[in-house]
Amino acid sequence: MTAAFVPNHVKSLDVYQPGKPIEELERELGITGAIKVASNENPLGPSPKALAALPGALSQLHLYPDAGGFALRRAIAKKLGVALGEITLGNGSNDLLYQLVLATCEPTDEVLSHKFGFLSYRLSAQVAGRPWAAAAVTADLACDPDALIAAITEQTKLVVIGSPNNPTGSVVTQAGAAKILAALPKRALLVVDEAYAEYADAWPEVDHVDGLALFRTDPRVVVLRTFSKIYGLAGLRVGYAVASPEVVDVLNRVGRTFHVSSLAQIAAIAALEDDEHVRASAQLARAQIERFRAEVTGPGVRVYPSLTNFVLIDTGRPAGPIYDALLRKGVIVRPMAMWGLPNCIRVSIAREQDLPRVIATLNETLGA
Ligand SMILES: Cc1ncc(COP(=O)(O)O)c(C=O)c1O
Structure with missing residues (x-):
């Protein structure tokens, strides 16, 4: 009932x-x-540098975390070569996806991805009561840029691609992503979920989109990354978006205050150094x-x-x-x-x- x-x-x-x-x-x-x-966790465990940084932060647990996440954002900005104002943090990158839908989609605006994409792409739209569509995929279950483009309508507001995608493990090629971006309606955003980007870097001979490089060509690209996967910090819940200052601003408006804990911030700063x-x-x-x-x-x-x-x-x-x-x-x-x-x-x-x-x-x- x-x-x-x-x-x-x-x-x-x-x-x-x-x-x-x-x-x-x-x-x-x-x-x-x-x-x-x-659950796609890291069998090597958490970043040892992150673990070493945590005990020193325990005595400060009576204080609220830095809501703006300044030190972590500065560390990410330095590492990636982007501006501080182009980064915002989330309680995992999943959280940022939900925030994106809330921050950008009017009731009739549609979220578009493809079949067999990460479940949260659909759930983030459905939780907000926004329409959702899934384009057809290739015979190998990978994103088919042409099918995705064909599924774009006047209502499309967010186009979400995971590269590499979960659960298929497949990637979108650089040319494929550029093609999708070129077909993106003016008022829409292209979300490139790169939860596994650091793993993909171990396959330099395989052509796959570089979300950051794409972002540098067009402010309508939003890159999502996480500390849950290769950094081994899934239990702490911290991820980030690299996006234009305008997108960062609206994400910050809908984000919950203090949604990234102080321990998560301290550990993530140390993990970033753990090459x-x-x-x-x-x-x-x-x-x-x-x-x-x-x-x-x-x-x-x-x-x-x-x-x-x-x-x-x-x-x-x-x-x-x-x-x-x-x-x-x-x-x-x-x-x-x-x-x-x-x-x-x-x-x-x-x-x-x-x-x-x-x-x-x-x-x-x-x-x-
Ligand atoms: C493709 C993809 N994106 C995003 C996430 C979410 O990661 P988190 O919210 O832990 O940062 C996952 C986790 O399984 C994933 O597989």
């Missing part, structure tokens, strides 16, 4: 289903030693993606290319029973039915010592 006070657009929302927690599975099955490769952690994490990801693609097999099985820390696997049959069988063997992956890919699972990279078991369990289950 839905209460009478709930508006229609809220009635139709689905609750985001995160990866199953390890403790929950172990409790349910009475087992230990489960492996979770379901060693970034390099090691990117290398590990590339090596494991190559192994998943070379070693995971089974009848009808396809492991998609990926420039991230996860792979999409088409299991060649309904993936629900495979997900359940993997759970029973203590390996938590992510079923993709909610993304509209009922035959697929998504598998994140693992700790080095866990990888052989993850691959063996996948093969045993997929081959059955």
Whole structure:
């Protein structure tokens, strides 16, 4: 029964289903030693430099954080070579996506992405009661710039592309992104979600859009980045947008005050300096993606290319029973039915010592 006070657009929302927690599975099955490769976390853990910076900040927890995030924004600006006024912070980059919809979309303005994009692109529109559209994709499930352009209407206000995209791992080429930008209606913005950009940098031979370079050509580009992925700070919730001062201004108006904690800000500043952690994490990801693609097999099985820390696997049959069988063997992956890919699972990279078991369990289950 839905209460009478709930508006229609809220009635139709689905609750985001995160990866199953390890403790929950172990409790349910009475087992230990489960492996979770379901949430695209960094198996190397948090940036050691971020961890080292945190204890010094604990004695100041009675104070509110800097609402303007000055020191972190200054560090990001310096690192990326953009102006301080071109950066705003979010409680994760997800939060900034929701803020963008609130800040820019009138009730009839539409958010446009493509099929099999990151779920939050759709949810951010639906939560705000804004129309949403998903363009067709290529045969490889990647963004098809021509199809995306064909789906643009007079109502399109935000065009969102993830590069690399979650869950497909695919990227938008530089030419593809430039083409989309050239077709963007004057009053619209192009959001380039680069949550996995630092992982993609480990594949220099693969052509993919550089969101920052694109932003420098046109102030209607908004780049979203996060400390959740390669920096290993998902639990702290901090991300940022690089955008024109006008976009930053409206994002700040709709953002909640003090939404990025002081610990998150301190840790992120230190993480930005942690080139060693970034390099090691990117290398590990590339090596494991190559192994998943070379070693995971089974009848009808396809492991998609990926420039991230996860792979999409088409299991060649309904993936629900495979997900359940993997759970029973203590390996938590992510079923993709909610993304509209009922035959697929998504598998994140693992700790080095866990990888052989993850691959063996996948093969045993997929081959059955
Ligand atoms: C493509 C993509 N964008 C954004 C996010 C959100 O990251 P966060 O809100 O933790 O910064 C994720 C997390 O899974 C993602 O996969």
